[in-house]
Amino acid sequence: MQKHHTLSRRRLLGVGLAASVAAPLFGCATGAGGPSIGRVVVIGGGFGGATAARYLRMWGNVDVTLVERNDTFISCPISNMVLGGHKSMADITVPYGGLAALGVKRIQGDAVAIDAQGKKVRLADGRELPYDRLVVSPGIDFMFDQVVGLDAAAQQKVLHAWKAGPQTVALRRQLEAMRDGGVYALTVPKAPYRCPPGPYERAAMVASYFKQHKPRSKVLLLDANPEIQSKKALFEKVYAEQYKGIIEYRPNNELKAVDAATNTAKLEFDDVKADVLNVVPPHRGADIARSAGLLNMNARWIGVNWLSMESTAVPGIHALGDAVLSAPAMPKSGHMANQHAKVAAAAIIQLLKGEPVNPAPVVMNTCYSFVTAADVIHVASVHQYDNADKTFKAVPGSGGVSSAPSEMEGRYALSWAQNIWSDMLAS
């Protein structure tokens, strides 16, 4: 299989060479071939970074190196279905091979430092990667120190599973091992956090598992926010109709501390003891963004120029995804990170060519949430750049949520996953 890919790639490169010789005949030709217009290093191979790498190659002849610590992509969207027992890890895992076939150089490793003056990235193994422009799509890291008692040892037991991967598997095992009649408690941090509807979908997915396999068990949703943060009326209806007596929702319950030994969540006014305690701590832009001085918004998020996604703190660095301080009504979602990446890719190619960037970009979002193994609800929005306020704004009258959960949207949700994974990974 691998050998076959190598051969195809060689053939493709041959075609690319021929195309570059012919390029002057077609003034508008874009894509690979000929000398590259610049070197771009992309840190992070998630929804933002992988999409940026792919579109920089597809839209311009850019020399792209993608630095990602994992050897395969594992999707957060659909991962709650794994917790519910309705999908497997294999279903949400996609290889990076498609990007390599497009000429993206992938390095599996950790970016540990950015030298913005010298324009290079240092990896944990000491390697240095020079760049003309840098894309940082680092995702989030957790502020564990905001939850007393959630030290390194406690984190082995009290999981977040808010980055899909080993923790998804481990949390599923905890749920499987839990006795019937037990309590699963999930704490939600104050907004903004990654994936606004995610906690409410997770509660429904775990409840769907309990309903079928452990009907005397309960899901306790402890929300630091005053209300459900996305698709509120739809989730409330599902909880009341599908999961009556299983899901209990408690707003204004901010987690202060945990006692991992007894699986106790210490809230402002009371303590809750659970059989499985799942804590999503508050988060911020990931460590590499912090060490590079990019977290210039409340020391948590990256401020960007929305026309180019370039950092407002450090020139030459473009930031994408959940680590970015969102524009009004813009969710921290994989879908939105993919859209950020396309704005950035288009702008970076223009900047490398010394040409003006698109003055009127548009991004849009669609988030599907499973509420049963088959039924899904959505939220959608379209955001146009506003030149006066220099930010993206949701278009009045556009967007919205489902009228009701449906199996048809369940099919659309899985189709969305297949298409966005393919769009970002060229799979």
Added chain:
Amino acid sequence: MTRSLRIATAALLACAGAAHAQDANLGRNLAATCANCHGTNGQARGDTVTALAGMPAERLITTFNAYKNGALPATIMHQIAKGYTDDQLKAIAAFFAAQPAKK
């Protein structure tokens, strides 16, 4: 129109095209916002959603506007359609019409 004027006009249009290279990317950039559901360059994976690549521009515009004004029922497209202007829709439709249809 004389032959020389015709040539001059054609040359002028060609120059205008070159000068507005950024505009040439407008349809591409806008159409890329559709790819998450409808596939890269409109080449959708699977059979659940419509592959937009190669669709005649007029048909895409008509369908999109039917979603926009509610004539065509939808789960989500009626909400998304209202976020794009008529000019943006035209640019998107022209881009997809020029893409090779899904194999």
